[in-house]
Amino acid sequence: MTGPSLPIVPPAGAAGRPDSSAHADSSGHADGAGAVPAQPVTLRVGLGGAAASGSLFDRIGGAPTFDRLVRRFYEGVQHDEVIWPMYPADDLEGAIWRLSQFLQQYWGGPSTYSEQRGHPRLRMRHNPFRITPEAREHWLQHMHDAVESLGLAPLDEAELWGYLDRAAHAMTNAFD
Numbered sequence: 001m002t003g004p005s006l007p008i009v010p011p012a013g014a015a016g017r018p019d020s021s022a023h024a025d026s027s028g029h030a031d032g033a034g035a036v037p038a039q040p041v042t043l044r045v046g047l048g049g050a051a052a053s054g055s056l057f058d059r060i061g062g063a064p065t066f067d068r069l070v071r072r073f074y075e076g077v078q079h080d081e082v083i084w085p086m087y088p089a090d091d092l093e094g095a096i097w098r099l100s101q102f103l104q105q106y107w108g109g110p111s112t113y114s115e116q117r118g119h120p121r122l123r124m125r126h127n128p129f130r131i132t133p134e135a136r137e138h139w140l141q142h143m144h145d146a147v148e149s150l151g152l153a154p155l156d157e158a159e160l161w162g163y164l165d166r167a168a169h170a171m172t173n174a175f176d
Helices: 065-077 089-106 113-118 122-126 133-149 154-171
Strands: none
Touching: 065 089, 065 133, 089 113, 122 154, 133 154
């Protein structure tokens, strides 16, 4: 069963302009009957939200948002018996700072991380730890909870989560 057929109506003010995908004759008229004129597309971060422009760092609120993200992530990690042993309990604040600064820099914020620690070299820095698919999934669960706690616009959340998911998979280095 299919739903009702809805007519395609050109946006207001678009009448009379030929569709860029249709061929125009010498008079400038499109050869496609009822062709819809081409319109610029504005990608929005949420329903009726702002246009998705600029860096993610700026769009989601800068350093305070990344700090909240990382602190929420570590709240979960501290109670996880699979991955907590990989973290420096005696330098939790240092770990929080490093992750927050790395993410800020990656997403368009200040370059403090690289200025103080050099190139991120994520694979090299994570290589000493045995990161199994199980550990990766625990990491992803805590990070997912942290990302969701921010209440970001859907496009911003998807962009951030997509990177975190890919990065977690890239850090996996033990498969037994």
